[in-house]
Amino acid sequence: MGLVVQKYGGSSVADAEGIKRVAKRIVEAKKNGHQVVVVVSAMGDTTDELIDLAGEVSPVTSGREFDMLLTAGERISMALLAMAIKSLGHEAQSFTGSQAGVITDSVHNKARIIDVTPGRIKTALDEGNIAIVAGFQGVSQDKKDITTLGRGGSDTTAVALAAALDAEVCEIYTDVDGVFTADPRVVKKARKIDWISFEDMLELASSGSKVLLHRCVEYARRYNIPIHVRSSFSGLRGTWVSNQPQGDQPMEQALISGVAHDTSEAKITVVGVPDKPGEAAKIFRAIADGELNIDMVVQNVSAASTGLTDISFTLPKTDGRRAIEALERAKASIGFDSLRYDDQVAKISLVGAGMKTNPGVTATFFEALSGAGVNIELISTSEIRISVVTRKDDVNEAVRAVHTAFGLDSESDEAVVYGGTGR
Ligand code: ASP
């Protein structure tokens, strides 16, 4: 029996009951003969509450002290979990990210892991302990400051430790039974995916699927660590994310893996741009100089009479104001008429490696949207994904229509959401 890394999200350890339930599950894995390393998130909405609290004492909710504050959430849950395990008669020791050897760069609030040196974890395991590690945090290599990995970063901690410890599997325990063909909060007939490739999972994650973060899947793919996403509330087998199906993992890749949606982006339209070489370059240089990432881009055909065109793009809403400011500053040198900002948009994406070789997927996708009376504002594609931007009000209906059109609906309403406030 090998080593497993288990990660429990905030909704799985939301209260004392949850912590005791999770402790039992961890002890089961240990009794089955595994060496067990557990990565834990902050309890329930603790991180959000700490962020709100910071906002009440200071306008500066970022940087070094902010990281120091947020990492406290995970320290609470790791210690309580270790205590709960000990009370079940098993040895456990908790470790901060720094103690666990999670070394990062020094970009506060969204640090990247650059090395993992889990010497203390190995020792703890060799001595027969269950090791509990605080997720989402590390220590910067140069300044030795405490850093955080960005919201939802505990998944990345888990995969990084799994890679460094050469674990058999990284189990991610959450409040749904696995990765679904659509968000089960929106599509009641969403189906649990038994196995999905890293590639399709990466596309789903970057298209708004929240069950796994892009960074975590990227890390798992790089080090070839199979992820098993499952519920801590049910005993069910979840979704395996890996290179290829292994052992008794089911089936080959489906034609379509799923439908993702994202309402976290806004659309900016630059109106009245002269249709000549170099204009788009100037616009996107201004955006890039503001350290802002964009997603989809569309340029309209220019009106023959004016020689002017419009360029639209999407980006995270949280970057919207800074993008508008950057463009306003560059307005004279770019030479456009005006800017339009629209945050009432949603992106809907269809993902599946099968679309590479199957004609008609695009047609069916657009037919489904038109059947639901959904208007399309922007389109972008990759080899294994089609995305459109629509009105935000249409998003749920659009997702359900596409899900049905591709035969993804399950017979039963099997998608259960066990917890979490979705905050
Ligand atoms: N507690 C952190 C958050 O809520 C990290 C995590 O849950 O993965 O973002």
Ligand code: MG
């Ligand atoms: Mg959380």
